[in-house]
Amino acid sequence: MDFNLSCPIPKSEYDKVLLAHGGGGTLSHHLLQKIFFSQFKNELLDVQHDGAMFEIDENKFAFTTDSYVVSPIFFPGGNIGELAVNGTVNDLAVCGAKPLFISAGFIIEEGFEIEELWKIVLSMKSAADKANVKIVTGDTKVVDKGKGDKLFINTSGIGLIEKDVNISPANCKAGDVILLNGKIAEHGIAIMSAREGLEFETEVISDTAPLNGLVDLILLTSKNVHVMRDPTRGGIASSLNEIASTAEVGILIDENKIPISEEVKGACEILGLDPLYIANEGKLLVFAAEEDSEKILNVMRSHEFGREAQIIGKVVADNPKSVVMKTLVGSTRIVDMISGEQLPRIC
């Protein structure tokens, strides 16, 4: 280890971490690639999936981690606790793993209300029960007042992958269809409306939900699922770009097919935000062979978290590494990776 190894990001580029480095866009990726991946390089990390996958004897496992810093910690439709449980459950599920065990690490700011902590713990317990996972180990740290922000939670998780399941961006190929289980951008807009005091005719609530039940059903239905992803930070645009880039394929989506509510559409117009880039916490993108698309769509629609599922696009050979959208008016536009982030601390 050469501790004099010079920093791979020159000061002339940037010398401080920016909020946008946490946004899941190109700046996040730059920091990850240059600082973290360059050093931590190994065959498991390099896959850059939502979790690491490894085998011990005959068993395949997935292992994943996420820290939650959402603000405010209570928001329409949920709180930081259930978000932390569902988020890690979902990261495991999209690896094709059945979530088994979860850890919970709490960083609490001095002065945080015990009653609020209690409510969050209750909802974590409830979320864990719903997802059929156990919280088996944990840690609590307290930082001085003004050195944190109420509560941050890290959850890490371990899941078991069925022997015949093989989910990886590398499997995705031209001709695959892309399915989405429901309306986009609800989590991000719920957080924004809580922050900004926005009011809509119908309240927009976070879509936070455990996706492992839905994923189980899909994997039982089709042996031709190639990639799954839960499009959180950075929205479906960022997830689709990541997959296009990793799999070196083109992606074509149809704006007309992307489920979105009128309230969310309205809020995005008011706030000047593009819903494709806004965080979801209960959405699932599925890439599968065209031949199975109808039966996957049907089984998704049979599940409580997939009632509004749609086939939103397909994988194409043209324009590798890019995402193109056929717009409502019939023209096409490139859906780029966003550079910074529209909404800091959304999860």
Added chain:
Amino acid sequence: MDFNLSCPIPKSEYDKVLLAHGGGGTLSHHLLQKIFFSQFKNELLDVQHDGAMFEIDENKFAFTTDSYVVSPIFFPGGNIGELAVNGTVNDLAVCGAKPLFISAGFIIEEGFEIEELWKIVLSMKSAADKANVKIVTGDTKVVDKGKGDKLFINTSGIGLIEKDVNISPANCKAGDVILLNGKIAEHGIAIMSAREGLEFETEVISDTAPLNGLVDLILLTSKNVHVMRDPTRGGIASSLNEIASTAEVGILIDENKIPISEEVKGACEILGLDPLYIANEGKLLVFAAEEDSEKILNVMRSHEFGREAQIIGKVVADNPKSVVMKTLVGSTRIVDMISGEQLPRIC
């Protein structure tokens, strides 16, 4: 799930989280028991070991998590990054597990220097290499300036437990000897001296180190190791009390046998601190059958992290659930669980 379940800590007791709740003493335990364990109750969590242990088919695993909020993030002998890697390696090792994979979750305060992040990542890579573990998955969040404190790191880890290894507080029994691998309280004093600008003739440096190599050697040498613990937050006093309490045994230690440097002793006198309660980050307590004590001691002393190992005490049938120390002057005193914490944000 009854979300109206009232908070088990009445407001008359305390209504806000205190720094002392993060100290590893009785207040920490109170919060853990009342708020977390009461809800997350399950057979793995209930063991209250440093990590959860579970079996999948023929294989036994350990799973553990810790968040690091140490301040300052660079201190004599190390930084938050290697501390985070070593800490999780050690939590796995004291479960009798060979650490395999580690996750790293970063919560970065906006404005944090990229150069500092780079140095920390380099030392994490180096620590992972030394401990022979891989960092396989991670997450980066950025919080606004003033809502964090430079950098917090969560590491979670998975380890594999050899089939014939069975380490658990429940195994410890009267007659067992207690071994310690070296000098106590160095990490805590290194942090305090960095904070307070204390200067000693010889600088006190943190003992942060990976203990899995030493643990491997011990487990190869003896099949009669009953409990191991790395006495971090709350020092050896807290770890010994936890074990005495869980195993419902008495513990008798000999002050004369506890390794401690003159500098640390001096610093503790100046600061009014009891070294038994001060954090270590490279110390190992081993409870083993008396018949194997000499060979364990010898093999510990053959290892770079055990040169100054000592037999510091034994498990007794008297005074169950308490720790008694024979002092330097020959009297005895009870070594209680500390209530709050002497040193906040030590790890």
